[in-house]
Amino acid sequence: MANNxxxxxxxxxxxDKMTTFQRECEELYGxxxxxxxxxxxxxxxLERNIDHWDAVLLDAKxxxxxxxxxxxxxxxxxxxQRLDELSIRRAIPYFISTGQPDLISDKNFKDxxxxxxxxxxxxxxxxxxxxKAIENSDSQQVKTIYKDVFEGMDKMGVRSYVEPILMDILLPLHYPAKEPNFKPAYHYNQLRQLLEYLFRACNKVGLVPDQCMTDGRVNLNQCSLYLAGKDAEKSGVxxxxxxxxxxxxxxxxxxxxxxxxGNIHSHTVELEEDDLQKIEGIFRTAQSRFIIFGLTLQLCETIIWFSEYIPKHDDKEVNLLLCYELQREESKKSEEDGATKYLNREFVxxxxxxxxxxxEECYVKISSWxxxxxxxxxxxxxxDKRTNAKYPFFARFKKIYK
Incomplete structure (x- = not known):
């Protein structure tokens, strides 16, 4: 059984008369x-999803x-003719087979x-x-170099979305002569889109709560704050x-x-001309390609990290138990009003x-008194989850002796 x-x-x-050939190709050679x-x-x-195909096999007639x-x-x-035209967009190796005896000796056909x-x-x-042609093709070479990255995408179920984004950047990184029209400034926003797919994978297992989504759309900033253990204030968690x-x-x-x-149009890579000009204004130098390449390589490391972390922490209920709601302004005010009656008062x-x-309603952190x-x-x-159901406030104190 083939591994590839x-x-x-x-x-x-x-x-349909060559099903044995088809089956052997699959089972023996992948x-x-x-x-x-x-x-x-x-x-x-082919043209509906050109990045999906590794090669084309054509019957002569x-x-x-x-x-x-x-x-x-x-x-x-x-x-x-069409395959040759598409090679500007992506060169896909193609092969011609024939079972026509009249073509075997036809010199014009080979010409x-x-x-x-x-x-x-x-x-x-x-x-x-x-x-040989597939394994030596540019795309396959890139997929081999970053095998662990693409395997990580498979683990998280995001490869079909993320692979085209990465390939758009990794191919010019490794084969710059074949990508003379590569414009780094256009791809920073694609990296934001890639993050969106990673955050969706986190959301499926409760590592990012639904509160960090707005009408089904990912709030990238709020997700990043939540994952870093910081207050995602707009989401309230x-x-x-x-x-x-x-x-x-x-x-x-x-x-x-x-x-x-990539702070423009975080949910689409179809940028308007004004947006493109703004981005290009930031990255005028040729060195800007090193910035996009550097960020992309770092993001590859991030993909691997998530792909290893998510399968080990995939219990949604357990993950969501660690999602704490922040106090909204109105409830904060109400509680603050309630807390004032305890402030500066003496208690045993x-x-x-x-x-x-x-x-009374204030939890104090002591082990004895x-x-x-x-x-x-x-x-x-x-x-404090252990105590806040009974005592909504936490109090700091100064000991006095009388």
Whole structure:
């Protein structure tokens, strides 16, 4: 069984007569042939998702637009021409096979279409050449270099969304001569979009609560604050007790940098001309490409971190237990008014049946009290989960002796 999986677009009007070949390609070599009977249907599928395909296999004589036609070289000619045109956008290796004896000795055919393979006779060579071409292609090379990153995307279920964004930047990083029109300034916002998919993966398992979403849209800033254990004030939540966090500080720093560099239209990469000019105004120098490449490589590290953390912390109910609601302004005012009656008053603290020390509604953090009184010098909202149900306030105090 092959370890790899390559997607091959296959145009052949008689593909259903070669199911053994199709099965062997899949099971032995990891070449998944997706068949189409006509040139039109196959090429439309290619252009709908050009990044999905690793290679194209073409029958020499094929139907062009529908299967009521006579199979001919017309469809092959059109398919080859379009593949050559698309190579500016993405060069996909393609191969031609034929079972037509009249073409084997036709010199004109080879002059027009190049090398070809004879069905049945050249199957082993065809498969070998396809594997070599795919594995040596620019895209496959990048996917090999960043194998752990792409595997991490698979773990989180975000690869189909994130892969095109990363490839748009990693290909120019590794093959700059083939991407002469690469404009770094246009891609900072794509990194923000990539963060959005990571935060959605966190939301699925409760590492980011629904409060950090607005009408189904991710609030990037609020999510980043929550993951860092800071008050997400607009969302009204914080992760854990003060000082607790989900992401380590270096991941927080990477996230903040991406949010700051791509601060226009955080939910779309379809920027208006005015926005593009603003971004280009910030990054006029040629060195700006090093900034986008540097952030992208750091984001790759972040993807790996999330891909390792999420599967180990995927219990949504448990995760959401650590989501604390912040006090809204109106409730804050109400509680502040209620707290004032305790401020600067003298108390003898009392221990209740649960061994919790308190002064009426105020929890005081002591382990014992022998004598004397305390003056409550500062009152705040009690965030201690063990005690706040009974005592809504937390009091700091000064001990006095009388």
């Amino acid at each position: 999986k390559y997607n091959i677009l296959w145009i052949d009007d008689e593909w 070449l998944y042939l997706e068949p189409y009977r006509t040139r039109k249907a196959g090429m439309e599928a 094929m139907f062009d637009e529908n299967d009521n036609e006579t199979a001919s070289l017309t469809g092959l000619g059109k398919a080859k 027009l279409f190049g090398d070809y393979y004879i069905k049945g006779n050249d199957d082993v060579k065809l498969v070998d050449d396809m594997l 914080r992760y854990g007790e003060k000082g607790e966090r989900i992401v380590p500080e270096y991941v927080e720093s990477i996230i903040r940098s991406i949010l700051e560099f 603290p009392v221990k209740d049946e649960d061994d919790i020390w308190h002064c 022998e004598s004397g009184k305390m003056v409550l010098t500062e009152i705040s909202h009690n965030i």
